[in-house]
Amino acid sequence: MSRISLRNVTVDYPIYNSRSMSLRNNLIAIGTGGRISKETRGIVSVTALDDITLELEHGDRVGLAGHNGSGKSTLLRTMAGVFRPVKGQIHVEGRVSTVFGLGAGLVPELSGYENIVRMAMMLGSTRSEAEAIIEDVERFSELGNFLSVPVSTYSDGMRTRLSFGVATAAHPDILLVDEVFGAGDAEFQKRAERRMEEFIEKSSIFVLASHNSQLLERFCNRSIRLEHGKIIESEETA
Amino acid sequence: MSAIFHNVSLAWYFAWSDMRARYKRSVLGPFWLVLGTGIGVVGLGLVWSVLLNTERSEFIPALTVGLVLWQAISGAITGSTTVFARSASVIKNIKTPSWRISLELVFQQTVNLIHNFVVIVFVLLVYPQDIGFAALLVIPGLVLVFMNIFWIAQVLGFVGARYRDFDPLVSALMPILFFLSPVLYQSRQLGSLDVISKLNPIAYWIEIVRNPLLGSVPALSDYLVVVAMTIAGFLLATWMTRARGHRLPYWI
Ligand SMILES: Nc1ncnc2c1ncn2[C@@H]1O[C@H](COP(=O)(O)OP(=O)(O)OP(=O)(O)O)[C@@H](O)[C@H]1O
Ligand SMILES: [Mg+2]
Numbered sequence: 038m039s040r041i042s043l044r045n046v047t048v049d050y051p052i053y054n055s056r057s058m059s060l061r062n063n064l065i066a067i068g069t070g071g072r073i074s075k076e077t078r079g080i081v082s083v084t085a086l087d088d089i090t091l092e093l094e095h096g097d098r099v100g101l102a103g104h105n106g107s108g109k110s111t112l113l114r115t116m117a118g119v120f121r122p123v124k125g126q127i128h129v130e131g132r133v134s135t136v137f138g139l140g141a142g143l144v145p146e147l148s149g150y151e152n153i154v155r156m157a158m159m160l161g162s163t164r165s166e167a168e169a170i171i172e173d174v175e176r177f178s179e180l181g182n183f184l185s186v187p188v189s190t191y192s193d194g195m196r197t198r199l200s201f202g203v204a205t206a207a208h209p210d211i212l213l214v215d216e217v218f219g220a221g222d223a224e225f226q227k228r229a230e231r232r233m234e235e236f237i238e239k240s241s242i243f244v245l246a247s248h249n250s251q252l253l254e255r256f257c258n259r260s261i262r263l264e265h266g267k268i269i270e271s272e273e274t275a
Numbered sequence: 276m277s278a279i280f281h282n283v284s285l286a287w288y289f290a291w292s293d294m295r296a297r298y299k300r301s302v303l304g305p306f307w308l309v310l311g312t313g314i315g316v317v318g319l320g321l322v323w324s325v326l327l328n329t330e331r332s333e334f335i336p337a338l339t340v341g342l343v344l345w346q347a348i349s350g351a352i353t354g355s356t357t358v359f360a361r362s363a364s365v366i367k368n369i370k371t372p373s374w375r376i377s378l379e380l381v382f383q384q385t386v387n388l389i390h391n392f393v394v395i396v397f398v399l400l401v402y403p404q405d406i407g408f409a410a411l412l413v414i415p416g417l418v419l420v421f422m423n424i425f426w427i428a429q430v431l432g433f434v435g436a437r438y439r440d441f442d443p444l445v446s447a448l449m450p451i452l453f454f455l456s457p458v459l460y461q462s463r464q465l466g467s468l469d470v471i472s473k474l475n476p477i478a479y480w481i482e483i484v485r486n487p488l489l490g491s492v493p494a495l496s497d498y499l500v501v502v503a504m505t506i507a508g509f510l511l512a513t514w515m516t517r518a519r520g521h522r523l524p525y526w527i
Contacts, residue, residue, distance in 0.1 A: 118370035119367060119368065119370055120524055133370070135368065138364070141367070141368035146299050155292060158288065161281075164288065187299070
């Protein structure tokens with residue numbers, strides 16, 4: 038049974054400037070017994086998630102809303118295990134698949150087919166599992182002959198089709214999606230929606246961050262609103 | 276355990292598919308690599324055998340093996356300082372053990388070396404060496420060298436991700452490291468300067484791979500030094516990854 042549980046999770050982004058990034062200043066800091074260190078190494082940090090406590094269970098379909106910079110992407114990446122919180126605990130059970138940003142991990146010189154296999158393997162499939170999903174992605178993405186040419190020739194929407202197809206084909210228990218439908222055309226959006234519905238039926242947990250409130254309403258049975266890294270609203274919707 | 280195996284096979288697959296991507300639209304493909312090495316061997320071999328006043332039939336085979344190894348070693352070292360930054364989009368978006376990324380770099384060098392072996396075989400056919408079963412020692416030698424390259428790539432990768440000055444620093448040091456390593460010469464020719472090769476880890480790596488191919492058995496002490504280096508290096512890399520690995524997505 039899949040589960041995501043966050044307890045008092047805080048995530049900070051350190052802001053490294055050229056001074057704190059440079060070796061010279063750190064060497065000077067060591068050489069002077071750390072005296073200069075206060076001025077030269079002062080690393081500022083931005084708190085992106087502030088003391089978040091959250092339980093997600095089987096069947097939860099969560100819509101994340103909030104202004105730009107409110108922490109939605111950071112929350113998704115923390116759930117995916119990319120960022121480890123500086124404070125608090127996070128516990129995730131189940132196989133996670135992610136659709137973050139356009140084409141993270143795509144290699145532009147390689148063909149669509151080769152990228153399908155690569156992406157699926159990166160998300161945790163074995164080679165043979167990855168090759169087995171090709172047909173499914175072929176059908177869903179409707180990219181046809183374009184799958185044989187390098188991904189560098191794809192439009193944004195075509196990349197979205199490919200990434201989304203791979204992420205959903207691998208039958209994850211948990212699917213985390215960050216704002217990706219923008220680039221797809223109307224017909225693709227319909228198909229993506231149908232596929233998400235299918236996926237949701239196959240159960241598990243689904244988290245979608247979006248500024249599109251219609252989309253959130255349509256797919257989600259829980260809505261969470263973030264502001265300045267805090268949950269300011271959390272409710273069950275139908 | 277199965278996760279480790281999965282990630283190793285992933286790194287291997289990605290290294291090959293990167294090779295395919297790199298040479299996608301070239302006719303000769305990876306044989307550019309072989310050709311480049313061949314040209315290097317001929318050029319350096321002709322010039323330096325005259326300058327150093329040595330017999331070509333002795334100098335060129337040693338140079339070839341040394342040069343092919345040097346390419347793998349220097350390729351891994353210079354690539355490692357930016358290895359994580361180049362994979363930033365993967366590291367920031369998909370949960371990825373950092374060592375898989377640096378292992379991929381090591382495997383790319385392994386793939387290159389496999390191709391470059393063509394040059395070594397060719398040179399050994401032209402200048403046959405008196406080799407017997409001892410030549411098989413080249414296999415454990417290469418395994419040890421690549422294990423060392425692996426921990427070094429991981430450690431330098433971390434330092435390079437955190438400190439941006441590290442990459443130009445390492446690039447600036449590579450040419451001098453080339454002359455301090457026994458590529459154009461053999462350690463025993465150093466005479467009173469022998470201490471250079473005693474202190475340079477790369478010298479030991481070259482010895483344990485080159486000697487078997489030239490018909491001599493490497494000294495046991497060379498093996499002991501390399502094995503000790505491997506163990507110490509893996510401990511260092513593991514400690515670093517445990518302690519700082521989770522900070523990597525913030526650095527790049
Ligand atoms: N790599 C980074 N380095 C430093 N600060 C960052 C980084 N990424 C995000 N932040 C900061 O963290 C906070 C949360 O950002 P996040 O990307 O999670 O917001 P978001 O809700 O996804 O915004 P959007 O709606 O624009 O996608 C913001 O204040 C942002 O400035
Ligand atoms: Mg965002």
